[in-house]
Amino acid sequence: MVQFESSVKHVPYSQERVYTKLADLNNLASVREKLDALKEQAGGKVEDLSFDQDSLTLKVQGISLTLRIIEREPMKCIKFEGDKTPIPLNVWIQILPVSEAEAKMKVTIRAEVNAFMKAMVSKPLQEGVEKLADMLAMIPY
Template structure:
């Protein structure tokens, strides 16, 4: 059963191009990793570690490593990720749209392929994950 979880639309005080350029190369997220120690307490210990390179991001959540790889970049508009050896088939995409020359809006969508039994277990965490990721993306300096 294919499920889709969408964040609310978030505004970022930066141009669509700056947001895309920052997020399409995951090496640009080094400041987030440096701040992870500061925010771990706010996340109730859910995120234990974060590693990344240009095309992939691995998050250690409650002892489980989740790796997302960029599988498609649509310049200025969208970055698509796919789960790599994740417990359930998973994909994620970040949509970026212009509002003005110096403001963009984003939305995070998570797709998961689960059975009916798993749906009850994963729906709430994945919806919260989409929303928290979108919130986190608004806090990055672009």
């Protein structure tokens, strides 16, 4: 089991607004254009992105990854689990208040990999967790 954590990102919105937006993935429809711009920034690595209320599917370099929300801890944390992913993984988005109008968040990925796979997936997963956190910090909540 390996774990990767993003740096802490500050978001200029209340903890409640951030949580409410992310707890229902349909809310991401309003930021679809920004997500398309981020796909460009990722150098074409992210090929497709789709979502519904409880899941998010992205296609990265020909590999389709689906993350499904498995737990919502109101205002604090949203937990995802990989669904038919190449390696078993979980993703947490933690949201903490800084003030009435500001929150901070951190993204954590935990993956079940053997020692051989760890060497291969460590760099992409660390980069991925950081890019995901950056993307989430840029969303207008």
